[in-house]
Each structure stands twice: as C-alpha cells, then as structure tokens.
Amino acid sequence: MKKLVVKKIGLVVLATLVISVAAGFMVFAGKSITIKGSDTMLILGQRWAEIYMNQNPGAVIQVTGGGSGVGIAALINGSTDICEASRQMKNSEIDKLKERFNTTGVEIPVARDGLSLYLNEENKVSELTLDQLKGIYTGQVTSWKEVGGDDAKILLYGRENSSGTYVYFKDNVLKGADFSAQTQTLPGTGAIVNAISKDKYGIGYGGAAYAKGVKYCKVKKDAQTPGYEPTLENIKSGNYPISRYLFWYLRNKPTGETKKLVDWVLSEQGQQIVSKVGYFPVK
Amino acid sequence: MSIKTLAILIFSILLSLSQSWAQTPEDSTRIQFQELKDRLDGISENMATLNSDVSILKWVKISGYIQARYEYNDSSKYGVAGGYDVSKNLNANNFYIRRGRIKFTVQPGSFSKYVIYFDASKNTVSLKEAYVELYKTIQAYNFTLTFGQFNWPFGYEIEYSSSKRDFPERSLAENNLFKGERDRGVNLTWAFPKYLQFNAGLFQGYGIEDKNFTWFDPTKAKDVIARAKAKLGMVDVGVSGYWGKAYIPGSAAVPGVTTWYDKNGNGVIDPDEIKTTAPKAAVPAVEKDKRRYGADAQVYLDVLPIGGTGIRGELYLAKDYNKTANDSLADEMGWYLWLSQNIYTKFGAAARYDYWDPNTDSNAKNDATGTLSLAFHYFWDSYVRITTAYDIPHQLKESSIFSKYSGDKKDNRFTLQFQFMF
Numbered sequence: 001m002k003k004l005v006v007k008k009i010g011l012v013v014l015a016t017l018v019i020s021v022a023a024g025f026m027v028f029a030g031k032s033i034t035i036k037g038s039d040t041m042l043i044l045g046q047r048w049a050e051i052y053m054n055q056n057p058g059a060v061i062q063v064t065g066g067g068s069g070v071g072i073a074a075l076i077n078g079s080t081d082i083c084e085a086s087r088q089m090k091n092s093e094i095d096k097l098k099e100r101f102n103t104t105g106v107e108i109p110v111a112r113d114g115l116s117l118y119l120n121e122e123n124k125v126s127e128l129t130l131d132q133l134k135g136i137y138t139g140q141v142t143s144w145k146e147v148g149g150d151d152a153k154i155l156l157y158g159r160e161n162s163s164g165t166y167v168y169f170k171d172n173v174l175k176g177a178d179f180s181a182q183t184q185t186l187p188g189t190g191a192i193v194n195a196i197s198k199d200k201y202g203i204g205y206g207g208a209a210y211a212k213g214v215k216y217c218k219v220k221k222d223a224q225t226p227g228y229e230p231t232l233e234n235i236k237s238g239n240y241p242i243s244r245y246l247f248w249y250l251r252n253k254p255t256g257e258t259k260k261l262v263d264w265v266l267s268e269q270g271q272q273i274v275s276k277v278g279y280f281p282v283k
Numbered sequence: 284m285s286i287k288t289l290a291i292l293i294f295s296i297l298l299s300l301s302q303s304w305a306q307t308p309e310d311s312t313r314i315q316f317q318e319l320k321d322r323l324d325g326i327s328e329n330m331a332t333l334n335s336d337v338s339i340l341k342w343v344k345i346s347g348y349i350q351a352r353y354e355y356n357d358s359s360k361y362g363v364a365g366g367y368d369v370s371k372n373l374n375a376n377n378f379y380i381r382r383g384r385i386k387f388t389v390q391p392g393s394f395s396k397y398v399i400y401f402d403a404s405k406n407t408v409s410l411k412e413a414y415v416e417l418y419k420t421i422q423a424y425n426f427t428l429t430f431g432q433f434n435w436p437f438g439y440e441i442e443y444s445s446s447k448r449d450f451p452e453r454s455l456a457e458n459n460l461f462k463g464e465r466d467r468g469v470n471l472t473w474a475f476p477k478y479l480q481f482n483a484g485l486f487q488g489y490g491i492e493d494k495n496f497t498w499f500d501p502t503k504a505k506d507v508i509a510r511a512k513a514k515l516g517m518v519d520v521g522v523s524g525y526w527g528k529a530y531i532p533g534s535a536a537v538p539g540v541t542t543w544y545d546k547n548g549n550g551v552i553d554p555d556e557i558k559t560t561a562p563k564a565a566v567p568a569v570e571k572d573k574r575r576y577g578a579d580a581q582v583y584l585d586v587l588p589i590g591g592t593g594i595r596g597e598l599y600l601a602k603d604y605n606k607t608a609n610d611s612l613a614d615e616m617g618w619y620l621w622l623s624q625n626i627y628t629k630f631g632a633a634a635r636y637d638y639w640d641p642n643t644d645s646n647a648k649n650d651a652t653g654t655l656s657l658a659f660h661y662f663w664d665s666y667v668r669i670t671t672a673y674d675i676p677h678q679l680k681e682s683s684i685f686s687k688y689s690g691d692k693k694d695n696r697f698t699l700q701f702q703f704m705f
Contacts, residue, residue, distance in 0.1 A: 101625050102591035
C-alpha cells in the first residue's frame with residue numbers, strides 16, 4: 001500500500017513537471033505583449049508601443065484603455081501582461097493577485113503627472129485652494145461667487161469610478177469623501193476638456209496630456225500660499241500640490257521581452273516620449 | 284380693376300416671389316439647422332436619461348461560480364447500508380455539483396454595500412450570506428461595519444474563497460471548528476492604510492450549518508471574535524481569538540421502574556423474577572466555555588522564472604464541546620502547511636499537509652488525522668479552471684504526526700473539477 005501511494009505521488013509530480021515544461025514552450029512561442037488600463041496613460045502607452053515596435057520589428061505590443069480599475073482586473077485574471085494605472089493598487093486588489101498568482105505584483109513608476117484642474121477660458125476664477133476644491137466637488141460650494149467668480153452655478157465634470165484619476169482625486173483632494181451627486185461623469189479627460197471648453201461655468205479634472213482649449217486652474221495648498229500650474233518645475237519642486245506617479249504593474253519580475261520593453265520605457269529615449277506626450281519623466 | 288392697378292399687383296407679386304426665391308436657400312438652411320439642433324438636443328436629453336438609468340445598473344454586480352465535480356473514493360462500495368436504507372449510500376464515486384454560487388452586490392456609492400449570496404448544490408438551495416456594509420473614513424482610518432450573515436472573521440482560510448483555493452475542501456480543523464464558515468452577527472473592521480487591520484465582532488456562535496440551532500442561539504451571551512492582521516510586503520501574518528459559550532442540552536428526570544414476571548408460573552414472584560431500574564435525576568442544561576485561538580502566515584515569493592510561489596500556514600487551538608463525550612470539553616488542535624506554485628499564467632500546482640486532532644488529551648484513541656493533498660490546475664481562460672486533486676488521509680498514532688496508525692482506513696480520494704467563475 002505504501003509503495004502504491006509513493007508511486008501515485010511520483011506520477012503526479014512527474015506529470016506536473018512534464019506539463020510545466022510543455023507550458024513553458026507554449027507560453028514563449030509567438031509571444032506578444034498586451035498592455036491595458038488607464039485612459040489617462042492610453043496615448044502615452046500607444047506612443048511607446050509604436051516607437052518600440054518600429055525599433056524592434058519582431059515585437060508585437062497591443063495597447064488598450066478602459067481605466068486603471070479595468071487594467072488591474074485584467075492583470076488579476078491573467079488577460080493582460082502589463083497594467084497601466086494612474087493610481088496605486090488597492091490592498092483588496094493585491095489580495096486578489098496573491099490568491100490567483102501567489103504574488104504581490106511589481107510596481108514600476110514610469111511617468112509623473114500633475115493632476116490638472118480645468119476651467120473655461122472665460123471663467124473669472126483662475127486659482128483655487130485644496131479646501132475650496134474639496135468643497136466644490138463634495139457639493140458644499142455650489143456657486144462661483146463663493147470662490148471669487150460670477151454669481152453662477154458651478155457645473156461639475158469628473159471621471160467614471162473605474163478611472164484611476166477618479167480614485168486619486170477622491171483620495172487626495174476629497175480626502176475620501178464622496179463626490180457630489182451633481183458631478184457629471186465622462187469617459188476620458190478629453191471628453192472633460194471638450195465639455196468645459198463649451199461650458200463657461202464648468203470645472204473638471206484630468207491628466208495634463210489633454211489640456212487643450214481650456215485654461216489650467218492654479219492650485220494652492222491653502223489660502224496663504226501662492227497658486228501653481230502643473231508645470232514640470234512646479235511638480236518637481238513639490239509646489240504643485242496634486243501630482244502623482246503613473247505606474248506599470250506586472251504580476252512578476254519582468255523577464256525576456258517584457259523586461260526589454262520595461263528597460264526601454266525607463267531609458268532616456270522612453271522618458272523623452274513621456275515629455276513629448278505632456279507628462280513628466282521619472283528620471 | 285384698371286390696367287395700372289393690375290400691373291402694380293403683378294409687379295408686387297413678382298417682387299415678393301423674387302424676394303422669396305432669393306431667401307429660400309438661407310431660410311431653408313436655417314430651418315434645417317434648427318431641426319438638426321432640436322434633434323440633437325432631443326438625443327442629448329435622451330442620452331442624459333439613459334446615462335442616469337445605466338449608472339443605476341452599475342450599482343449592481345452579479346458574480347458567482349459553479350464547481351462541477353467527479354470524485355473517486357477508495358472507500359466506495361457497491362450498494363446501500365444494510366441493503367435497504369437508501370439514505371445511506373455506500374458508493375462515494377459520484378458526479379455532482381459541489382458548489383453553485385450566485386452573489387448579488389448592490390453598491391450605490393462609497394458609503395454602503397448590500398450583499399445577498401446563494402448556493403445551489405446537490406439538491407438544495409441555501410442562503411449563504413446576506414449583509415449590509417457601511418463605510419466611513421475618519422482621518423486615515425477606514426472603518427467598515429458589517430451586519431447580517433457573513434464569514435466569521437477568524438483566521439485566513441475561512442475568508443479565502445473556495446473558487447480560488449487550490450484544494451477541493453478547506454482543512455479538517457476549519458471544517459470541524461467553523462463548519463459553514465458563516466454566522467449571523469455584527470463585525471467592525473478598522474484598517475490603517477496598507478499595513479494593519481483589526482476586526483472585532485459579536486456572533487450567534489453556531490454557524491449557518493448547525494442542525495440543532497438553525498437560526499437561534501441557546502446561549503444568552505453572544506460569542507466574541509477578534510482578529511489582527513499585518514501586511515508586511517511579501518509576508519502577511521494574523522492572529523485570531525474566539526471567546527464564546529457552548530450549550531450542552533440537559534435531560535429530563537427518569538423515574539425508577541420495578542417490573543416482575545413469573546417466569547416459572549408457580550404463582551409466586553421469586554426474587555430473581557423482579558427487575559428494578561434506578562431512577563435518574565434530571566440533568567440541567569449547562570453552558571461551557573468555548574475557546575478558539577488561531578495564528579496564520581502567508582509568504583509570497585517571486586524567485587522562480589515560471590511564476591509566483593505561495594507558502595501558507597495556519598494553526599488552530601481550541602477547547603470545544605466534545606460531541607463524543609456528552610458533557611465534557613476537549614482540547615483540539617489543527618494546522619496545515621500549503622505550498623502553491625504558479626506555472627506561467629495557464630497552470631498551477633499545489634501540495635498541502637493538513638493535521639487535525641479532535642482530542643489532544645487522549646493518547647489512546649488514534650483519532651488524529653494527517654492528510655496530504657496534491658492539486659494541479661489548468662486555467663482554460665479567465666473564467667474556467669480545471670483541477671485534478673488527490674487526497675491521502677492517514678489515521679495517525681498520537682505519539683508521532685508522521686507515523687500511521689495500523690488501522691489506517693483505505694480512504695484516498697481523487698477529484699476532477701471543472702469550475703466556471705464570472
């Protein structure tokens with residue numbers, strides 16, 4: 001009986017090894033790299049992919065958006081190799097990664113971004129404190145008059161809750177409080193900028209890469225400090241109060257083609273593309 | 284009408300017609316533009332209503348999984364017990380649905396969540412969970428209050444979903460001490476960002492699968508559970524405690540009885556023809572202390588090129604009502620060590636040694652069990668996992684956890700499982 005059990009265990013172990021080796025061959029054959037996640041990072045990811053594929057004719061990289069939450073979910077269920085996220089992974093998401101892949105994930109900051117506040121060019125208001133922003137987006141401040149503008153209702157624009165930008169803004173500006181129910185959610189920073197360009201009394205937030213046709217709202221830490229725009233100098237110096245890292249997340253330490261891509265993205269050339277797209281390099 | 288008047292009239296008509304012809308393209312464009320604008324405004328209004336309706340649908344999330352299973356047991360025999368009791372099947376080789384779960388989660392905002400969770404397996408449908416969760420952030424601390432029927436916040440294994448676990452079933456200790464994994468009560472969780480989490484709760488104490496106390500608690504005081512968990516990067520550790528009461532039912536008084544029977548028919552009751560049973564006093568129901576303590580640790584390593592490695596271990600120590608010795612309490616102990624290895628994204632392999640001793644004070648009973656389990660997974664896609672598992676239970680000598688009791692049963696089990704999760 002004992003011998004039989006040992007034989008059975010041996011067979012299971014052997015089968016596991018054989019299948020693992022076969023799996024290895026299957027995985028490495030015809031490998032393409034998939035990148036999914038943050039809409040804020042979509043253009044940046046696409047630019048990286050285009051240039052990298054031009055320089056490496058054998059490489060195949062597919063980049064899609066959907067939001068940081070969607071990208072992280074894809075990383076957890078194994079349907080993407082790299083997740084682009086404009087926020088850090090939550091504990092609950094890391095727990096899911098541990099359950100499915102026995103790993104805590106690998107976090108790689110690939111760019112920096114000043115989370116920008118947008119106003120219509122005709123709006124008299126040009127700067128707001130963090131407290132005023134919190135008041136506006138939680139619905140406690142409803143008229144521009146209360147913050148030095150016209151006697152007109154403030155129209156709020158924001159991102160959908162699958163967006164990393166939404167989560168970052170909620171955590172760091174609203175300090176965990178809920179958005180006003182009046183906030184109109186739009187799919188992407190581009191849509192927000194477009195809406196504000198047509199809406200004199202609108203306000204919205206998003207990534208710096210999409211700032212066209214509207215003006216930046218200067219942000220002040222408090223009433224005593226000056227307001228700053230999300231420029232490279234202001235973000236690097238720490239004067240601009242709502243800047244963040246943009247991340248790539250992987251399940252495991254990168255190897256092979258993925259490592260080559262990550263190294264390139266962090267190289268001087270990869271970081272130059274970051275600046276060209278409108279974000280700020282990490283190196 | 285004079286010729287002059289007629290000429291003026293014709294001239295006026297021609298003039299007005301010429302003006303009207305001259306304005307037609309502009310007016311027409313303006314009218315068309317206005318029509319288009321009105322249509323667009325109408326569509327925008329409809330879109331706004333639609334967005335509002337769809338955003339409500341986003342509150343609702345439906346998830347679940349199905350585990351269809353085939354089990355081959357060494358202990359299987361042909362027929363039913365005694366040849367007639369169809370409720371006691373001797374064969375254990377079966378195709379069946381081990382778990383068929385569906386969960387409805389409604390989260391209308393960041394402040395509350397509502398969950399109702401059903402299981403349909405074999406031939407029954409049961410309510411697994413139904414609870415309300417309220418969230419509040421105070422400074423950097425996140426508080427969660429859970430009220431209803433939900434997982435006991437004890438240890439690591441209880442809250443670990445069966446859809447993610449490598450092995451077909453949880454450890455023997457967990458199955459004996461926390462059968463059903465859920466109870467009715469209230470729990471407060473407070474989390475310090477990223478690293479620390481504490482739980483404290485009050486519970487009925489009998490769980491959702493107790494056959495005697497299906498929904499009510501015979502003990503007045505509620506059971507208390509507390510847990511602390513620390514997340515330290517690649518290592519998570521936790522300790523748990525459970526303080527409650529075990530209810531031991533009493534018995535009614537039994538009067539003494541004297542009976543006689545004139546066996547030899549001589550008309551005289553002889554002393555040996557009289558039988559007397561002594562009366563029994565009533566035994567009152569009593570409460571006994573019920574204690575459970577646990578410690579758990581999980582380590583996640585990213586060292587092998589084929590994928591992540593997880594090492595998980597948990598220890599259970601308990602003092603609990605001993606079902607085999609009516610009114611006594613027994614010291615119990617269980618632990619497991621679980622090794623899990625991902626093989627790229629498509630495969631996974633795991634091994635677990637699971638030890639359970641329901642009575643650590645008794646050295647004679649040979650009632651401890653050690654089970655070695657091996658599992659292998661193939662992830663068909665993001666939704667389907669195919670698992671083969673082999674369990675090898677051993678009845679152990681108390682003196683050594685690795686030496687088999689000579690009367691070890693023939694009870695190894697092979698499981699093939701297809702799981703669909705959404």
